Amino acid sequence: MMSDLENHATESEAPLSPERRQFLSRLSLGLMGIAAALVAVPVVGFIIGPLIRKFPVVWRPVGEAESFPIGKTVRVSFRDPSPLAWAGVTAETAAWLRRDGTGEFTAFAVNCTHLGCPVRWLPDADLFMCPCHGGVYYSDGSVAGGPPPRPLFRYPVRVNNGMVEIRTSAVPIG
Numbered sequence: 001m002m003s004d005l006e007n008h009a010t011e012s013e014a015p016l017s018p019e020r021r022q023f024l025s026r027l028s029l030g031l032m033g034i035a036a037a038l039v040a041v042p043v044v045g046f047i048i049g050p051l052i053r054k055f056p057v058v059w060r061p062v063g064e065a066e067s068f069p070i071g072k073t074v075r076v077s078f079r080d081p082s083p084l085a086w087a088g089v090t091a092e093t094a095a096w097l098r099r100d101g102t103g104e105f106t107a108f109a110v111n112c113t114h115l116g117c118p119v120r121w122l123p124d125a126d127l128f129m130c131p132c133h134g135g136v137y138y139s140d141g142s143v144a145g146g147p148p149p150r151p152l153f154r155y156p157v158r159v160n161n162g163m164v165e166i167r168t169s170a171v172p173i174g
């Protein structure tokens with residue numbers, strides 16, 4: 001005569017019925033799907049979030065108009081239009097500002113249109129140079145050579161109450 005323990009062991013080792021096997025299979029697939037979604041949703045949000053995030057358009061003052069010599073191209077700093085809470089000093093960005101005439105200014109983004117490295121202004125050569133892959137731009141921001149696919153991005157500029165202001169926006173790169 002079998003004891004209760006032996007009887008229970010024999011029952012638990014009995015092959016699963018097809019219905020039970022199918023149910024467990026579906027249950028485990030469902031649980032795996034939920035686990036995958038729990039991992040994937042934040043990852044996908046992190047990747048595409050910056051692409052769909054709206055950048056506020058803000059005019060940033062960068063200095064008194066009369067402080068910029070006519071014909072000179074100088075670097076000015078301003079706060080990023082939409083800094084992340086943890087951005088710290090990286091929330092500061094910059095532009096190359098040129099005073100073309102009394103009240104006329106041109107502002108170029110410092111970011112190379114290839115992969116975003118900061119370009120330098122070389123006054124003697126009258127060129128912008130990108131140190132990363134050798135991209136070169138003419139003084140009007142158009143591409144002179146190298147991998148950049150587009151001219152330097154230009155910010156709208158205005159003079160408001162004697163202050164030069166740059167309208168910030170997302171800089172297209174790549």
Ligand code: FES
Pocket residue numbers: 112113114115116117130131132133134135146147148
């Ligand atoms: S990032 Fe400027 S040339 Fe590549």
